[in-house]
Amino acid sequence: MYNFSYQKVTSVDDAVEAMQKADDGKFVAGGQTMLPTMKHRLASPSDVIDLGGIEDLKGICMDGDAISIGAMTTHAEVAASSDVQSAIPALAKLAGNIGDPAVRNRGTIGGSIANNDPAADYPAAVIALGATVKTNKREIAGDEFFTGMFETALEEDELITSISFPKTEAAAYMKFENPASRYAIVGVFVAKSGDEVKVVVTGATACEHRGMRL
Amino acid sequence: MLTVSMKVNEQAVSGEVEDRTLLVEFLRENLRLTGTHVGCDTSQCGACVVHVDGASVKSCTMLAVQADGCDVTTIEGLTNGAELHPMQQAFKDNHGLQCGFCTPGMVMSAIDIVNRNGSGVDEATVRKELEGNICRCTGYHNIVKAVQAGAKNMGG
Numbered sequence: 179m180y181n182f183s184y185q186k187v188t189s190v191d192d193a194v195e196a197m198q199k200a201d202d203g204k205f206v207a208g209g210q211t212m213l214p215t216m217k218h219r220l221a222s223p224s225d226v227i228d229l230g231g232i233e234d235l236k237g238i239c240m241d242g243d244a245i246s247i248g249a250m251t252t253h254a255e256v257a258a259s260s261d262v263q264s265a266i267p268a269l270a271k272l273a274g275n276i277g278d279p280a281v282r283n284r285g286t287i288g289g290s291i292a293n294n295d296p297a298a299d300y301p302a303a304v305i306a307l308g309a310t311v312k313t314n315k316r317e318i319a320g321d322e323f324f325t326g327m328f329e330t331a332l333e334e335d336e337l338i339t340s341i342s343f344p345k346t347e348a349a350a351y352m353k354f355e356n357p358a359s360r361y362a363i364v365g366v367f368v369a370k371s372g373d374e375v376k377v378v379v380t381g382a383t384a385c386e387h388r389g390m391r392l
Numbered sequence: 393m394l395t396v397s398m399k400v401n402e403q404a405v406s407g408e409v410e411d412r413t414l415l416v417e418f419l420r421e422n423l424r425l426t427g428t429h430v431g432c433d434t435s436q437c438g439a440c441v442v443h444v445d446g447a448s449v450k451s452c453t454m455l456a457v458q459a460d461g462c463d464v465t466t467i468e469g470l471t472n473g474a475e476l477h478p479m480q481q482a483f484k485d486n487h488g489l490q491c492g493f494c495t496p497g498m499v500m501s502a503i504d505i506v507n508r509n510g511s512g513v514d515e516a517t518v519r520k521e522l523e524g525n526i527c528r529c530t531g532y533h534n535i536v537k538a539v540q541a542g543a544k545n546m547g548g
């Protein structure tokens with residue numbers, strides 16, 4: 179891994195300011211994708227800005243008819259949350275099947291969504307459940323957020339603060355997983371609300387998680 | 393260079409690291425705690441699992457500076473003098489290791505599994521929760537037996 183300058187910040191404003199000042203900065207959340215990528219020298223940022231100290235980005239709360247999950251909430255926390263288990267059990271189950279326990283203790287929902295790996299689990303849920311991605315600048319509808327392989331609507335100095343999932347009548351997620359990493363070779367998220375049923379597939383193609391409405 | 397301070401196996405330690413130094417490098421190279429192993433470069437094998445503030449993490453996938461101020465337990469921190477931890481004893485009794493390379497990570501993950509699932513943890517749960525720990529020798533059967541026996545011993 180090439181060397182870089184590490185900065186720990188405690189607020190969203192400081193994180194954005196550090197990013198604007200950096201030559202070629204990168205945010206790090208759980209580091210479960212970033213650090214392996216940097217070890218392989220596929221990324222070599224000049225500055226690594228650690229979001230781990232920003233308390234405002236952590237935690238889960240009910241927000242009217244939606245459940246709001248802070249960007250720095252770990253997969254283990256989402257899986258164990260009684261709020262998520264009762265509002266959208268399929269989402270808790272999805273989080274509990276990402277990688278392995280050690281990955282779930284560090285990896286975050288914000289990092290997973292920002293990374294937009296074509297085989298990642300969360301993007302399917304974000305689109306199928308009609309979630310809204312909240313950033314320091316704006317709110318982005320789930321199905322406009324993922325723009326291509328490892329690409330999202332995020333700008334350079336934009337960071338995800340939380341993701342808001344509206345409660346749903348019924349939802350389920352199943353994946354056929356890679357036996358080593360547990361990434362989805364193919365995964366399907368189905369969600370019903372009102373008359374509409376959405377089906378979103380992850381994995382399977384190198385490109386986009388795309389859904390259809392039934 | 394940065395100075396990091398943390399508690400490792402109940403002792404306060406500090407040291408100089410580069411920004412890019414991994415927690416596992418700090419443990420092995422600065423502190424000479426070489427029980428924590430590195431088996432891969434892809435965050436997949438689990439040979440490097442330690443506990444940070446009570447939760448299992450892959451110490452090859454966390455920066456040393458990210459553990460600043462944390463409470464870290466490694467395989468060396470489990471023994472009580474010459475007496476093995478009940479989980480280590482169970483690996484020995486059940487032939488849960490052959491070359492032993494994966495064992496420190498297996499034992500640290502196993503204790504985390506028992507902490508979260510209790511001393512009666514069933515076989516299917518043990519197998520699922522060991523997904524992040526790879527062993528190239530044993531075929532896992534005796535590891536799973538060891539974890540269940542260790543779980544019972546830990547329960548007292």
Ligand SMILES: Cc1cc2nc3c(=O)[nH]c(=O)nc-3n(C[C@H](O)[C@H](O)[C@H](O)COP(=O)(O)OP(=O)(O)OC[C@H]3O[C@@H](n4cnc5c(N)ncnc54)[C@H](O)[C@@H]3O)c2cc1C
Nearest residue numbers: 207208209210211212277285286288289298299338360361
């Ligand atoms: C062994 C292993 C198995 C895995 N298995 C699975 C699996 O089964 N399913 C799955 O979906 N994933 C899997 N993953 C990936 C895992 O879920 C990662 O945790 C996740 O992809 C990235 O989250 P992170 O918090 O670790 O982000 P990081 O690695 O820290 O960051 C990833 C990217 O997101 C950016 N970023 C992070 N947070 C923000 C933010 N708030 N705003 C803007 N940008 C941000 C970073 O700059 C970086 O580019 C696995 C990983 C490993 C190592």
Ligand code: FES
Nearest residue numbers: 431435437438452
């Ligand atoms: S050395 Fe850390 S997972 Fe393999």
Ligand code: FES
Nearest residue numbers: 490492527528529
């Ligand atoms: S005992 Fe050799 S790798 Fe597990």
